[in-house]
Amino acid sequence: MQRLGQYIAWAWGTTWPLYALSVFMVNVVGSLAVASFLRFLVPLGGATELTTVNTMTATLYTVYFIVALVTGISATLFFFAPVLRWQRNPDPVDPVMIRRLVLRIPALQAILGAVLWGIGVVIFTVVASQVSGRWALSVAVTAILGGAMVVLMTFMVAERLVRPVAAKALNRTGAPQGRISPLSLQITSVWILTSAVPVIGVVLMVAAQATNFFTGDAREILPGVLALSLTALFTGFSGTRLITMTVVDPIRELQYAMNRVRRGDSHAQVRIYDATEIGVLQAGFNEMMQGLREREQVRTLFGRYVGTEVARRAIEEKPELGGANRFVGVLFVDVIGSTGFAVSSSPQHVVKALNSFFDKVVEVVHRNKGIINKFEGDAALAVFGAPIPLDDMAGHTLAAARELNQELADHELPAGIGAAVGEVVAGHIGASDRFEYTVIGDAVNAAARLTELAKDTPGRVLTNASTLRKANEAEQARWTLMKSVELRGRKEMTQLARPIRSTLAERG
Numbered sequence: 437m438q439r440l441g442q443y444i445a446w447a448w449g450t451t452w453p454l455y456a457l458s459v460f461m462v463n464v465v466g467s468l469a470v471a472s473f474l475r476f477l478v479p480l481g482g483a484t485e486l487t488t489v490n491t492m493t494a495t496l497y498t499v500y501f502i503v504a505l506v507t508g509i510s511a512t513l514f515f516f517a518p519v520l521r522w523q524r525n526p527d528p529v530d531p532v533m534i535r536r537l538v539l540r541i542p543a544l545q546a547i548l549g550a551v552l553w554g555i556g557v558v559i560f561t562v563v564a565s566q567v568s569g570r571w572a573l574s575v576a577v578t579a580i581l582g583g584a585m586v587v588l589m590t591f592m593v594a595e596r597l598v599r600p601v602a603a604k605a606l607n608r609t610g611a612p613q614g615r616i617s618p619l620s621l622q623i624t625s626v627w628i629l630t631s632a633v634p635v636i637g638v639v640l641m642v643a644a645q646a647t648n649f650f651t652g653d654a655r656e657i658l659p660g661v662l663a664l665s666l667t668a669l670f671t672g673f674s675g676t677r678l679i680t681m682t683v684v685d686p687i688r689e690l691q692y693a694m695n696r697v698r699r700g701d702s703h704a705q706v707r708i709y710d711a712t713e714i715g716v717l718q719a720g721f722n723e724m725m726q727g728l729r730e731r732e733q734v735r736t737l738f739g740r741y742v743g744t745e746v747a748r749r750a751i752e753e754k755p756e757l758g759g760a761n762r763f764v765g766v767l768f769v770d771v772i773g774s775t776g777f778a779v780s781s782s783p784q785h786v787v788k789a790l791n792s793f794f795d796k797v798v799e800v801v802h803r804n805k806g807i808i809n810k811f812e813g814d815a816a817l818a819v820f821g822a823p824i825p826l827d828d829m830a831g832h833t834l835a836a837a838r839e840l841n842q843e844l845a846d847h848e849l850p851a852g853i854g855a856a857v858g859e860v861v862a863g864h865i866g867a868s869d870r871f872e873y874t875v876i877g878d879a880v881n882a883a884a885r886l887t888e889l890a891k892d893t894p895g896r897v898l899t900n901a902s903t904l905r906k907a908n909e910a911e912q913a914r915w916t917l918m919k920s921v922e923l924r925g926r927k928e929m930t931q932l933a934r935p936i937r938s939t940l941a942e943r944g
Contacts, residue, residue, distance in 0.1 A: 446524060455597040456512070460505075462593055463549060466586030467501070467556075469667075470579055477663050478574050479656035500559060504552045511548050516541065519601065531605070538605040539711050541598045546591035553583035570649060577640065581633050585671055588629040592678040595710070603707035606715070619712040623679055630675030634668035686714045690721060702729050762862040764875060765820035765833030765855065765903075767806065768883040769797055769840065772850045772891050774814040789849055790814060796843045804836040809874055814849075817883075819875050822862040830857045830906035834899060838914060838935045841897045854886030855899040857906055885923040886932075893934065901931035 447453070519537055522529040557579040565572035641657045641664070644650050650657060689706045696704040704725060708718045771777075771793065778786050797816050798808055806820040818836065821829035837855040844851055860877030882900065890898040904915050916936045920929040 447520065450523065451597060451600055452520070455594070456509070458593050458597060459512075459545060459549075459590055460508075462589050463508075463552075463586055466582060466589070470582035471497075473582070473660070473663060474575060474578055477660035478578070479650045479652045479660070480568075480571055480574055496559065496563060500556055504556065508548060508552055512545065515544055515548075522605075523601065535605045538598065538602045541602075542591045542595040545594040546587050549590045550583070550587045553579070553587065557583065578637075581637055585629050585633055588625060588675070589671070592626070592675065592682075595682065596678060599707075599709040602709035606708035606719075617711050619683070619714060622682070622712070626675040626679045629671075631668055631672040634664045634671065637664040637667075682710075683714065686718055690718065693721065697725070702732060760861070760863055761859055762822045762875070763829070763857070763859050764822045764862065764879060765806070765826075765829040765857045766860070766875065766879045766883040767801065767818040767820070767833055767836055767840075768854045768880075768887045769816045769818070769851050770887050770891070771814035772852060772896075774849070777849065793844070793847060793849045793851070796847065797840060800836055800840040800843055804832045804839070806832060806836055810872070815887075817875075817880070819862075822860075822875060823873065828908055830903055831908040831911040833857060834903065834907050834911050834915065837897050837899065841895065841935065850896065852887045852889075852891035852893075853897045854883040854888075854890055855897075855903060856882035856886060857903045858882065881925065882923065882930075885925070888924070889921070889932070893932075895934050897935055899933050901933055904933045 516537070518529065519534060519541070522531075522534045557576060560579065561572050561576040564575040638661050641650075641660050645654050645657050686706070686709075693704040693706045702725065705722050706718045708715050708722070771790075777789075781789070794811065794816060797818070801808055801818040804820070805826055806818045807823075809817045809819045820826055820833045820836070826832060833855050837853050841853055856879045858877065858879030860875040860879050862873075862875045864872065865874050865876070866872055886898040886900065890896045899915070901917060904912055904917070914935055915933045918932040918934060920931040922928075923930050
């Protein structure tokens with residue numbers, strides 16, 4: 437009993453009590469409306485048989501109501517018990533099975549209501565036939581038309597109230613699959629059963645009077661016609677309102693989610709709670725957002741390997757093997773004494789020191805609008821002016837060299853820094869299925885040679901005179917020319933330059 441009490445207490449905190457009450461009220465109101473219409477608005481003798489307490493009809497009506505209520509509750513619990521178990525403990529239950537069952541809940545509830553209404557129509561038509569054939573026909577037609585409207589309203593109410601459960605089920609298992617339930621069919625059904633059926637009732641009453649089915653004065657059908665007209669207004673509005681909310685609510689959620697995306701929220705999602713075209717649209721939005729997140733993750737990860745700008749170009753444009761002549765600035769940074777440091781230190785410490793070293797390199801290069809082209813063990817190659825053109829690339833290259841030297845002044849890994857500008861071939865080099873963006877040319881070789889000399893030069897930063905002349909005047913003032921040397925692999929002399937002391941540079 438304690439376990440049953442806990443289960444009831446849990447179920448009371450869900451949306452199912454409201455669901456059950458709403459479905460129950462729809463059917464009760466519908467049955468009372470049909471009974472009232474037959475008793476007071478159908479101008480035939482024998483209508484009094486319906487409400488006379490001492491007749492078999494009234495007794496049968498009460499018994500049927502109780503049996504239908506118990507049967508409806510029992511059948512509902514039997515059909516939907518797996519959903520209740522899943523809500524309380526989702527792990528051991530097959531999510532695909534639950535998704536299919538949840539999507540069928542409105543239809544199953546409507547079918548259950550239709551079966552119970554059908555049984556009632558048969559019973560009361562048979563009982564009415566004991567009075568007269570005309571009365572039996574009136575009972576059958578009225579109950580069928582009224583029952584059809586009640587069944588539809590049951591479906592609409594169930595579909596509306598089951599949405600939170602459907603959203604949870606579909607969001608756990610993904611987009612609705614299989615046959616799509618056309619929304620146009622639902623809209624057409626709503627119109628037929630909430631607006632057309634009462635109008636059909638009016639037509640039938642007029643036709644019955646015209647054919648002497650009702651033998652009294654023609655004015656006797658006026659109350660029934662008026663009641664059916666008011667019913668058409670009420671049920672038409674209610675059905676239209678429910679179906680409109682079925683369409684508008686998810687569109688509003690989608691609009692809200694799109695506004696979140698516009699504000700930069702890449703984790704925006706919408707609930708999926710049916711298998712109509714709306715559900716497919718909701719699922720498509722969620723899949724689109726998942727694709728955008730995956731693309732952004734790939735772009736971020738790709739950018740960490742090849743540089744943000746190279747990654748952006750590769751995603752936006754189809755990369756092809758080959759290159760083009762570009763005038764760029766090249767910065768080469770190489771750790772001094774890395775071999776000895778690696779031998780005397782633990783691998784973990786070596787990796788930590790290199791990561792800290794390259795953090796500073798990347799920060800300074802990006803700050804000066806360059807990209808890290810590659811890491812080569814304990815060295816790094818930075819490029820300024822490719823793939824994105826850059827004004828005053830020489831100034832940015834030399835500024836990055838100076839600032840990097842200052843950033844690394846207190847680092848445990850000293851480094852030589854060489855900077856040069858010149859013409860290179862920039863593009864994708866490699867095989868058709870594996871290539872990288874890189875630069876090849878004289879400026880790269882010059883920067884590498886200058887780096888070798890810088891390791892043994894005070895200040896450990898060098899450039900050449902031709903690079904310095906291409907920089908802006910403010911940057912030139914922060915450097916001083918030195919002697920000319922013959923770089924390895926070159927026959928002509930190269931005049932060197934290095935940064936002057938920071939105090940003098942600031943004065944310039």
